[in-house]
Amino acid sequence: AQPPGGQSVEVSADSATFEQSAGTGVYRGNAELIQGNRRMNADVIRLFTENNQLVRVEATGNPVRMREGSELQARAKNLVYDLKTRRLVLTGDAHVDHQGNTFEGARVQYNLDSRRVDASSEGDKRVRLVIPAKNTEQGTAPDNGEEGAGDGAANDNATPNPNGTDGGKAETP
Amino acid sequence: MRRQGLLSASGILLLGLIVLMTLHEWDNPLDGDREAFLSAPLIIADNITAKAYDRDTGKVSYDLKAEHLEQYQREALTTLSAPDLRMENENGVWTIHSKRGEVRDNGDQIVFLDQVEARSENNGVTLSTERLEYLNDAGQVRSPGALTLKHRDGSTRAGNMESNLTSGEMTLGKGVVSEFTGSN
Numbered sequence: 001a002q003p004p005g006g007q008s009v010e011v012s013a014d015s016a017t018f019e020q021s022a023g024t025g026v027y028r029g030n031a032e033l034i035q036g037n038r039r040m041n042a043d044v045i046r047l048f049t050e051n052n053q054l055v056r057v058e059a060t061g062n063p064v065r066m067r068e069g070s071e072l073q074a075r076a077k078n079l080v081y082d083l084k085t086r087r088l089v090l091t092g093d094a095h096v097d098h099q100g101n102t103f104e105g106a107r108v109q110y111n112l113d114s115r116r117v118d119a120s121s122e123g124d125k126r127v128r129l130v131i132p133a134k135n136t137e138q139g140t141a142p143d144n145g146e147e148g149a150g151d152g153a154a155n156d157n158a159t160p161n162p163n164g165t166d167g168g169k170a171e172t173p
Numbered sequence: 174m175r176r177q178g179l180l181s182a183s184g185i186l187l188l189g190l191i192v193l194m195t196l197h198e199w200d201n202p203l204d205g206d207r208e209a210f211l212s213a214p215l216i217i218a219d220n221i222t223a224k225a226y227d228r229d230t231g232k233v234s235y236d237l238k239a240e241h242l243e244q245y246q247r248e249a250l251t252t253l254s255a256p257d258l259r260m261e262n263e264n265g266v267w268t269i270h271s272k273r274g275e276v277r278d279n280g281d282q283i284v285f286l287d288q289v290e291a292r293s294e295n296n297g298v299t300l301s302t303e304r305l306e307y308l309n310d311a312g313q314v315r316s317p318g319a320l321t322l323k324h325r326d327g328s329t330r331a332g333n334m335e336s337n338l339t340s341g342e343m344t345l346g347k348g349v350v351s352e353f354t355g356s357n
Contacts, residue, residue, distance in 0.1 A: 008327070008354040016331070016349040020264060020296060020341040027349060047351075052296070052325035054353040 265295035
């Protein structure tokens with residue numbers, strides 16, 4: 001069976017340490033992960049396996065960088081890639097450029113299937129959303145924004161929470 | 174009378190000389206013979222089984238089989254053909270096999286050479302390399318050169334490896350590339 005998420009995953013680094021009992025592998029030094037056209041570069045990449053299958057990747061770096069073709073560019077201090085739910089969670093100065101729109105926040109979550117972006121603030125780090133004029137003219141129609149409700153249409157116009165209070169959540173409708 | 178005295182003195186001298194030469198020869202055989210004697214194997218054995226026991230627990234720390242064994246005293250070295258090692262601890266069972274092997278430090282270090290294959294019975298990981306060193310007392314296995322690991326969800330290549338059998342931690346260095354293709 002392919003690893004969750006379809007394509008095989010290649011991870012490389014200067015050195016690595018495996019913990020047999022814990023089923024974890026820590027790759028250090030110029031660490032890179034490649035899956036299809038998805039590429040992640042970090043200082044440290046930590047892999048977690050379940051029943052001999054790779055299920056979770058945790059990367060740290062200054063920053064961690066992730067690219068998916070020309071459509072997605074993301075960076076943050078920490079990045080967690082859950083292969084089963086096919087979701088990226090970026091924390092620590094998270095920044096996502098997706099189809100020309102930019103999302104910044106303390107925490108940005110990106111769903112690889114629905115292309116949905118959730119950015120949330122924390123402390124004084126507020127959410128920032130930049131939609132270039134070109135994108136607004138096209139008038140992407142936001143759908144109801146339930147998790148996974150998207151029918152795959154690009155729905156990345158996030159409406160920041162007006163009062164921007166702590167824990168305010170700018171959800172993509 | 175003088176003639177007789179002279180004969181007997183030279184006779185004694187001659188006899189003494191012969192004894193001295195014989196003793197000299199006895200004590201220092203010819204160099205060639207000596208080298209041959211020292212470099213010859215002290216022990217030659219076939220189809221051997223050797224077990225090592227843990228000083229503290231008394232359990233078998235490893236069980237070593239080999240088709241052919243030669244032990245050399247001067248180099249404190251034992252050479253093996255087709256060695257097969259089995260070792261077990263709380264982290265599971267590892268087996269190691271290769272074409273040639275060497276045992277040093279009174280059995281504390283076993284070096285596997287030439288098409289080395291190691292396998293973990295627990296998680297099915299197999300390791301292939303050209304040289305693998307097993308240090309019994311330190312509970313370590315290391316590969317100073319390139320190696321390939323095959324694990325159920327893929328494979329990993331590295332420039333060298335060190336594994337602590339007690340903690341179950343394995344460290345790879347000199348460039349590591351892993352490919353996860355999914356469990357098979």
